[in-house]
Amino acid sequence: MRAAVIVFPGSNCDRDMAVALKAAGADVSMVWHKDAALPEGIDLVAIPGGFSFGDYLRCGAIAAQSPICKAVVAHVERGGFALGVCNGFQVLTETGLLPGALMRNANLKFICKTVEMKVETADSAFTEGYTAGDVVTYPVAHHDGNYTADPDTLARLEGEARIAFRYINNPNGAVADIAGVLSENRRVLGLMPHPERAVDDGHGGTGGQALFRGLVGQFAEA
Numbered sequence: 001m002r003a004a005v006i007v008f009p010g011s012n013c014d015r016d017m018a019v020a021l022k023a024a025g026a027d028v029s030m031v032w033h034k035d036a037a038l039p040e041g042i043d044l045v046a047i048p049g050g051f052s053f054g055d056y057l058r059c060g061a062i063a064a065q066s067p068i069c070k071a072v073v074a075h076v077e078r079g080g081f082a083l084g085v086c087n088g089f090q091v092l093t094e095t096g097l098l099p100g101a102l103m104r105n106a107n108l109k110f111i112c113k114t115v116e117m118k119v120e121t122a123d124s125a126f127t128e129g130y131t132a133g134d135v136v137t138y139p140v141a142h143h144d145g146n147y148t149a150d151p152d153t154l155a156r157l158e159g160e161a162r163i164a165f166r167y168i169n170n171p172n173g174a175v176a177d178i179a180g181v182l183s184e185n186r187r188v189l190g191l192m193p194h195p196e197r198a199v200d201d202g203h204g205g206t207g208g209q210a211l212f213r214g215l216v217g218q219f220a221e222a
Ligand SMILES: NC(=O)CC[C@H](N)C(=O)O
Pocket: 048, 049, 050, 051, 052, 055, 059, 085, 086, 087, 088, 141, 142, 143, 144, 145
């Protein structure tokens, strides 16, 4: 698999994302936000966590207007895969590639801890390394992780089994305990917790490995 990790001013999980993808077998290019095109032959775009453009305006809002995001939208419209973690999830909602929005945490505080989530569906390239119902542990580190969407969108997400992960003990007030959602074609995943910070014993847990291995493994089989 060929993956591109997008780097914005203020990204801080870009290298962690690259390391996690490489460890799972992906060939990774780092792509600066000012580039107008992705490298040839990219299968997956990964938008990492961080504080792009200092979180000014709204988290992810300025990054979503970067030249590279036009190329990311075109990649997704062609059926390409995209993964957005934390600030990356915020960018994906701001581009309109995923529904809903991430608001300020209900307690108005930055939350930095490890959380448990339930895998709600294994029916996606991102979650096929798990079994639905599995409990996985990833770290969170955000102040705007409170996912919300209008009732019709929520009903659609539920009805189409597009809620990928739900918190077991909701840390941020997200509606319906939603930690991660899939696009309609199931090829775009956005989630607030960080799988790339849970891929090595040194991280204190390896619960994120199955996400990267499952995702990259599908391309090896193809
Ligand atoms: N770790 C992150 O990506 C944080 C995203 C964003 N800066 C927030 O705090 O909500």
